[in-house]
Amino acid sequence: MSFFELLAESMPLLLQGLVLTLELAAVSLVFAMVIGVLSALMGLSKNPVLHGISAGFVAVIRCSPLLVQTFFIYFGLTEALDIRMDAFTAGAIALSLNAGGYLSEIFRGGIQAVDDGQTEAARSLGLSSAQTTWHIILPQAIRICLPSMVNQWCITIKDTSIICVIGLAELTCMGQMIIARTYRSFEVWIMVFVLYFAVIYAITIASRYLERKVSLDVKSGD
Amino acid sequence: MSKVEIRGLKKRFGNNEVLKGIDCNIEAGQVVCVIGPSGSGKSTFLRCINCLEQPTEGTIYVDGNLMDANASNIDELREDVGMVFQHFNLFPHLSVIDNVTIAPLLRKKMEKDEAEKVARELLESVGMLEKADAMPNSLSGGQKQRVAIARALAMRPSLMLFDEPTSALDPEMVGEVLDVMRRLAEGGMTMVVVTHEMGFARQVSDRVLFIDGGVIAEEGTPDQVFGNPQNERTQNFLKMVLQA
Numbered sequence: 001m002s003f004f005e006l007l008a009e010s011m012p013l014l015l016q017g018l019v020l021t022l023e024l025a026a027v028s029l030v031f032a033m034v035i036g037v038l039s040a041l042m043g044l045s046k047n048p049v050l051h052g053i054s055a056g057f058v059a060v061i062r063c064s065p066l067l068v069q070t071f072f073i074y075f076g077l078t079e080a081l082d083i084r085m086d087a088f089t090a091g092a093i094a095l096s097l098n099a100g101g102y103l104s105e106i107f108r109g110g111i112q113a114v115d116d117g118q119t120e121a122a123r124s125l126g127l128s129s130a131q132t133t134w135h136i137i138l139p140q141a142i143r144i145c146l147p148s149m150v151n152q153w154c155i156t157i158k159d160t161s162i163i164c165v166i167g168l169a170e171l172t173c174m175g176q177m178i179i180a181r182t183y184r185s186f187e188v189w190i191m192v193f194v195l196y197f198a199v200i201y202a203i204t205i206a207s208r209y210l211e212r213k214v215s216l217d218v219k220s221g222d
Numbered sequence: 223m224s225k226v227e228i229r230g231l232k233k234r235f236g237n238n239e240v241l242k243g244i245d246c247n248i249e250a251g252q253v254v255c256v257i258g259p260s261g262s263g264k265s266t267f268l269r270c271i272n273c274l275e276q277p278t279e280g281t282i283y284v285d286g287n288l289m290d291a292n293a294s295n296i297d298e299l300r301e302d303v304g305m306v307f308q309h310f311n312l313f314p315h316l317s318v319i320d321n322v323t324i325a326p327l328l329r330k331k332m333e334k335d336e337a338e339k340v341a342r343e344l345l346e347s348v349g350m351l352e353k354a355d356a357m358p359n360s361l362s363g364g365q366k367q368r369v370a371i372a373r374a375l376a377m378r379p380s381l382m383l384f385d386e387p388t389s390a391l392d393p394e395m396v397g398e399v400l401d402v403m404r405r406l407a408e409g410g411m412t413m414v415v416v417t418h419e420m421g422f423a424r425q426v427s428d429r430v431l432f433i434d435g436g437v438i439a440e441e442g443t444p445d446q447v448f449g450n451p452q453n454e455r456t457q458n459f460l461k462m463v464l465q466a
Contacts, residue, residue: 120274121311121370125325125377126301135324139315216314216359 036103061101
């Protein structure tokens with residue numbers, strides 16, 4: 001089989017895997033963003049219970065491997081709770097929590113980097129604490145941590161490959177299956193590599209553009 | 223009833239007692255300038271009035287309402303007390319006009335058209351209408367501060383607090399901000415101004431408070447405080463700043 005025959009045969013399956021990879025990443029990142037913002041706000045709260053929950057959550061996520069988290073949810077939790085869960089759901093939960101933990105720290109740093117004067121100005125106008133957070137602090141915090149946030153998105157997209165271990169037929173898993181049938185490891189891994197690279201590189205380019213677009217720095221200002 | 227009634231105000235930060243017992247009334251329509259050495263507690267005094275700093279002891283009433291940072295009505299009470307900061311604190315992610323409309327939109331549930339109409343009138347009154355769509359970071363310090371004044375006025379406050387509004391400005395921009403404040407005072411606004419601009423304090427204020435060491439060391443009309451200060455610390459302070 002020539003390279004091009006291999007390519008023609010593999011690509012539909014790899015693209016199918018890529019779609020699943022992107023679906024898993026998208027679902028996970030949406031939840032991870034929500035978890036990350038909530039956990040960051042809880043972590044900055046003066047309430048010791050909320051603060052403790054956030055700190056504990058971040059510690060658990062950061063101090064254990066994603067692979068173990070995935071196994072724990074897919075095998076451990078389902079056994080303990082006596083429920084059934086498909087690999088996509090388990091993978092999405094593991095990735096959401098994992099990325100949520102890291103994003104929590106990224107957002108916390110971003111929120112803390114916003115000048116206290118912003119909160120004071122907003123509160124002095126009568127804005128409530130929630131209105132201040134939502135309309136004044138978060139829009140600036142997101143801008144500050146945009147590069148780190150996109151970095152975490154890229155990591156999480158790549159981390160979907162770990163969900164392969166519980167049998168989800170995402171891109172990496174598809175590559176393995178094709179190799180098992182064709183024994184063409186070198187070429188197939190290059191194809192897998194190129195597909196990951198194309199998607200993630202496109203995202204980094206888009207992020208650079210977005211960064212410039214939303215930047216608040218004006219050269220002529222102070 | 224006075225516009226602002228302050229009784230036994232004390233404020234501690236840790237072991238550092240910044241305000242050591244301040245009693246003072248401010249009448250509606252009065253312009254009160256607060257002067258004193260740095261670190262004397264002037265800014266803390268001002269920030270207690272709208273509860274950006276919660277008093278450790280004592281009470282502050284504005285229009286008969288107790289100001290308490292932990293009370294559920296504090297947001298409503300703050301709507302009526304505008305504040306202008308040394309470092310402007312404009313919202314850098316919002317255009318000039320959005321800076322002015324955000325509080326009326328969120329708090330007064332004003333229609334967008336009406337809020338913008340009001341904002342344009344205010345921006346015109348501070349000479350910033352042509353910059354309505356500019357972003358704050360493209361403005362000079364004096365322009366930023368004029369926008370900040372318009373933003374505070376958009377809530378139609380009956381009391382305005384100014385915390386060293388010209389201290390962060392280049393000298394040539396001080397005048398444009400003081401002009402806006404002077405016109406505001408002439409319009410009858412009740413104002414409390416922490417300032418190092420002795421000329422402004424002397425010309426515009428009805429009353430001058432000299433705060434030193436966390437207490438009001440001397441107060442009176444500008445002519446009394448500047449022309450014939452009784453307290454030795456006031457005399458020394460004025461000698462120092464007027465020499466400079």
